[in-house]
Amino acid sequence: MILPIYIYNHPVLRQRALPIRHVDDAIRALADNMFETMHNANGIGLAANQVGLRHAMIVVDISDMDEGDSTPPLCLLNPRIAASSETEIEYEEGCLSVPGIRDLVVRPDAVTVEYDDLELRHHRIEASGLLARVLQHEIDHLNGVYFFDRVSPVRRALLKNKLKKIERGNFECSYPTVHPVVNDEARL
Ligand code: NI
Numbered sequence: 777m778i779l780p781i782y783i784y785n786h787p788v789l790r791q792r793a794l795p796i797r798h799v800d801d802a803i804r805a806l807a808d809n810m811f812e813t814m815h816n817a818n819g820i821g822l823a824a825n826q827v828g829l830r831h832a833m834i835v836v837d838i839s840d841m842d843e844g845d846s847t848p849p850l851c852l853l854n855p856r857i858a859a860s861s862e863t864e865i866e867y868e869e870g871c872l873s874v875p876g877i878r879d880l881v882v883r884p885d886a887v888t889v890e891y892d893d894l895e896l897r898h899h900r901i902e903a904s905g906l907l908a909r910v911l912q913h914e915i916d917h918l919n920g921v922y923f924f925d926r927v928s929p930v931r932r933a934l935l936k937n938k939l940k941k942i943e944r945g946n947f948e949c950s951y952p953t954v955h956p957v958v959n960d961e962a963r964l
Contacts, residue, residue, distance in 0.1 A: 777805075779813045779827040780952040784874050784922070785943045787956070788825050793832035793918035796853045799894055803831065807851045807894060810835045817951040819872045821910040823917030826873050828954060834914035838906050847907050852891035855915050858900065860884035867909055869923040875947045877938050881926045883912050 782788055796803060806829065814822040820838050824831040837849040863885045870878040886904035889911050893899060903911055913923055924935055941947065945958040953959075 777809045777812065778816045778952060779809050780954045781813065781817060781822075781826055781872050781949075782828050783942065783947065783949075783953045783955045784939065785956065786828075786873075786954065788828050788830070789873055789917070789922070790920040791825060791830055792920055793823070793825060794830050795832050796892070799853070799896055803833070803853075804894060806831065806833065807835065811837065811849065811851070813951075814872075817872050817949075820906075821914040822872065823914045825917055825920075832918050834911075834918065836907070836910050836914060838910060841906055851894060852889070852911075853893065853896070855889055855891035855911070855918070857887050857912065857915060858890045859888040861886040861904075869909070869913060871913070871923055872951070873917075874922065874924065874939075874942060875949050875953075876942070877924070877935060879924060879927045879931055879935060881913075881923050882928075883909060883926070887912060889915070 810822050810827060813827060814835055820841065821834060821836045824833040832854045834855060835851050838847055839849060861884045864882050865885045866880045866882050868878050869881045887908045888900060888902050890900050924932060945955050
């Protein structure tokens with residue numbers, strides 16, 4: 777099922793996610809729905825608060841990106857960054873919750889991420905390149921952080937008017953959305 781994606785500046789996008797301690801049918805269905813929602817929006821990552829839920833869950837699928845990467849689609853519960861490389865790189869990011877805005881963000885080039893799978897088995901993965909980038913962006917969402925929070929102050933000042941427009945509900949999307957001004961469905 778395709779879920780509507782919550783748009784800036786909906787309060788749920790500033791809330792911290794809550795750990796998932798038990799996996800039931802609802803959590804498994806959410807994982808399926810988040811993959812479907814992300815693919816429908818041509819995204820490569822999605823966090824649960826982007827569909828209005830405070831579960832600590834993200835989905836990532838970079839298998840279509842042309843990097844020679846064979847990373848399978850991943851669903852991560854309770855993900856956290858355990859270690860980051862000292863080397864940082866600049867890369868252009870966008871976000872399904874911030875339509876029409878892209879900007880350069882500096883982040884560590886590689887990260888170690890710990891997470892649980894849908895059987896609550898613990899995993900530790902080393903990620904670099906695009907996968908590391910998407911994981912950091914999505915884990916930020918679970919902490920209420922947007923990519924533009926990490927844009928340099930000068931560039932962020934340039935984004936201010938664009939963000940105001942989105943905040944007022946002046947944006948276009950090819951996928952279903954929930955916006956606090958336009959159509960808050962109060963699903964929380
Ligand atoms: Ni995002």
